[in-house]
Amino acid sequence: MHTVSTDVDTVTSSARQAKPPGGPRSVRRAGILFSLPAVVLLLVFMVVPFGTALVLSFTNRKLLSPLPTRWVGLDNYRDVLTDSGFWGALQNNIIFSVITVPVQTGLALMLAVLVNQKLRGSVVYRTLYFIPITFSLSAASVIWLVLLNPSGLLNTVMETVTFGAFTPDWLNDPRYTMTAIILVSLWASVGFQMVILLAALQDVPKSLYEAAAVDGASWWQQFRHVTVPGIRHQLFFVVTITLILSFRLFDQVWIMPPRPGGPLDATNTIMVEMVGTGFERGQIGRGSSIAVLFFLIVLLLTVFQRRFEPAD
Amino acid sequence: MITSKIRSRHGILSYAAMTLLGLFFVLPIVIMVIGSMKSNSNVISDQTSLRAFDPRPFQVVDNYQGAADTGRFFTSLRVSVIVSGVIVLVGLIVNSLCGYALARLRFRGQRALFLVIVALVIIPFEAIAVPLLLMMSEVEWTNTLRVQFLPFIAQPLYIFLFYAFFRGLPAELEEAARLDGAGPYRIFWSIVFPLARPAYASAAILSFLYSWGQFLWPVMVARTENVRPLPIGLTFFRGTGTPQWSELLAYATLMVLPVVIVFVAFQRHFVQGVAASGLKG
Numbered sequence: 001m002h003t004v005s006t007d008v009d010t011v012t013s014s015a016r017q018a019k020p021p022g023g024p025r026s027v028r029r030a031g032i033l034f035s036l037p038a039v040v041l042l043l044v045f046m047v048v049p050f051g052t053a054l055v056l057s058f059t060n061r062k063l064l065s066p067l068p069t070r071w072v073g074l075d076n077y078r079d080v081l082t083d084s085g086f087w088g089a090l091q092n093n094i095i096f097s098v099i100t101v102p103v104q105t106g107l108a109l110m111l112a113v114l115v116n117q118k119l120r121g122s123v124v125y126r127t128l129y130f131i132p133i134t135f136s137l138s139a140a141s142v143i144w145l146v147l148l149n150p151s152g153l154l155n156t157v158m159e160t161v162t163f164g165a166f167t168p169d170w171l172n173d174p175r176y177t178m179t180a181i182i183l184v185s186l187w188a189s190v191g192f193q194m195v196i197l198l199a200a201l202q203d204v205p206k207s208l209y210e211a212a213a214v215d216g217a218s219w220w221q222q223f224r225h226v227t228v229p230g231i232r233h234q235l236f237f238v239v240t241i242t243l244i245l246s247f248r249l250f251d252q253v254w255i256m257p258p259r260p261g262g263p264l265d266a267t268n269t270i271m272v273e274m275v276g277t278g279f280e281r282g283q284i285g286r287g288s289s290i291a292v293l294f295f296l297i298v299l300l301l302t303v304f305q306r307r308f309e310p311a312d
Numbered sequence: 313m314i315t316s317k318i319r320s321r322h323g324i325l326s327y328a329a330m331t332l333l334g335l336f337f338v339l340p341i342v343i344m345v346i347g348s349m350k351s352n353s354n355v356i357s358d359q360t361s362l363r364a365f366d367p368r369p370f371q372v373v374d375n376y377q378g379a380a381d382t383g384r385f386f387t388s389l390r391v392s393v394i395v396s397g398v399i400v401l402v403g404l405i406v407n408s409l410c411g412y413a414l415a416r417l418r419f420r421g422q423r424a425l426f427l428v429i430v431a432l433v434i435i436p437f438e439a440i441a442v443p444l445l446l447m448m449s450e451v452e453w454t455n456t457l458r459v460q461f462l463p464f465i466a467q468p469l470y471i472f473l474f475y476a477f478f479r480g481l482p483a484e485l486e487e488a489a490r491l492d493g494a495g496p497y498r499i500f501w502s503i504v505f506p507l508a509r510p511a512y513a514s515a516a517i518l519s520f521l522y523s524w525g526q527f528l529w530p531v532m533v534a535r536t537e538n539v540r541p542l543p544i545g546l547t548f549f550r551g552t553g554t555p556q557w558s559e560l561l562a563y564a565t566l567m568v569l570p571v572v573i574v575f576v577a578f579q580r581h582f583v584q585g586v587a588a589s590g591l592k593g
């Protein structure tokens with residue numbers, strides 16, 4: 001995603017510089033024909049719905065209603081922004097992000113550093129860490145329902161480690177449900193961050209480590225002054241993309257708690273609010289305004305990502 | 313002498329850490345497979361001891377039969393295969409052709425189209441799901457298969473990735489073919505396409521992984537039994553209250569199996585594909 005920002009100007013300059021091709025007309029026609037299917041599909045299934053979301057967010061449109069649709073101005077936004085349900089959902093999203101981003105990035109970095117060592121069998125470990133990526137979040141959620149059961153494997157481990165002091169009912173006690181969701185998310189997707197960071201680690205020049213070793217740098221100093229600066233681009237990318245994706249949190253909190261977003265709204269998220277409003281209650285107008293607010297959050301984070309990308 | 317001792321101690325520590333972390337990733341998978349083989353009443357109760365890893369008392373046939381019959385696994389499998397198949401195959405064609413047109417061909421509106429595609433990368437599907445639901449129910453497409461694949465065929469991100477890949481190819485071969493009188497279609501099919509196989513493989517795997525796990529959109533548009541993809545089938549099968557754990561785990565095992573097979577077969581492309589973009593959170 002981050003690579004997209006840089007290349008905007010090259011296409012124009014190259015189009016200007018390109019030599020007149022063999023058959024200009026056939027090339028021009030091919031250009032249009034080649035891009036036409038994508039253009040039509042993007043128009044119908046992306047541009048139009050996106051425009052529709054903006055428009056509908058100012059109406060009282062319902063999914064099924066005998067009453068005519070009318071303009072309601074900013075009413076939807078006012079209602080959503082004064083609804084404690086929405087703020088609770090936003091708060092849950094932020095809690096999820098604030099914990100997931102550093103923990104997931106940190107663990108991914110640790111895994112990447114471990115398997116990047118020239119140790120026998122490190123490829124096997126890399127594969128093990130990566131396998132959960134192939135699990136759909138729905139399948140991961142169901143497996144973890146078993147593990148997170150009050151008498152499940154996690155609590156068996158907990159009981160041993162804490163001598164029975166801490167064995168919560170993870171999914172039914174609102175104090176711990178979000179922790180459980182974070183754990184599942186970590187399991188299901190940390191391999192993705194690991195792969196990106198591993199690719200970055202392998203690109204750090206060996207000579208830098210050798211020079212640092214000659215200067216007598218300890219392992220930690222090498223990590224701090226060679227590894228981290230060497231992978232700062234990908235590290236920044238992983239942090240920001242994890243942050244942006246975390247606001248889409250939906251599958252796990254829809255499937256795992258006793259009811260979606262529960263118990264007591266402890267895992268309610270913006271996406272759950274949107275699906276609940278726009279789909280389950282059929283309030284398309286109000287659901288669209290939640291979608292627009294969600295988009296603004298993503299846009300804000302993306303602008304932040306582009307703006308603060310570390311320079312070379 | 314001393315350094316090698318330090319190194320081996322460091323090695324042992326690394327192995328210990330890697331194995332401990334490995335258990336965190338592997339044990340849930342082991343529990344899934346073991347649980348899918350044993351009697352339902354033992355799935356949860358065995359978790360308090362090492363019997364969690366004992367597949368006895370065996371109830372393999374009943375569990376998988378239950379996932380297939382009660383859970384309608386194969387109905388949902390068919391839906392998922394068709395939906396993912398169309399998204400992956402048609403998507404590869406549509407997105408790569410558009411990426412190629414932007415990278416190598418010249419036509420009116422090319423620059424504008426490129427800028428629009430780059431801008432569209434930012435829009436997450438979730439931001440358009442609600443109005444799209446309205447549009448699709450207006451034309452009465454809900455509870456069909458096409459409503460599940462049509463919105464996901466053209467993807468700005470993949471167009472961009474193909475664009476970047478084609479720009480990285482040396483232009484000489486295409487130039488030479490053009491001088492020999494080959495038209496743009498011949499050039500694409502016989503020169504560019506064979507060179508781009510790695511890009512296609514990565515995009516295909518990424519696209520498959522994403523479409524196979526789709527959840528939010530089918531929650532809204534795939535309610536009836538014969539159009540439920542696997543993730544929705546799984547949640548319906550779970551039902552409310554205490555589920556049949558062993559059958560549910562058998563369902564999950566069957567569901568992840570195709571992806572694990574693809575993963576093992578194409579591990580290299582898989583890793584590259586996932587590293588190339590960010591699609592999972």
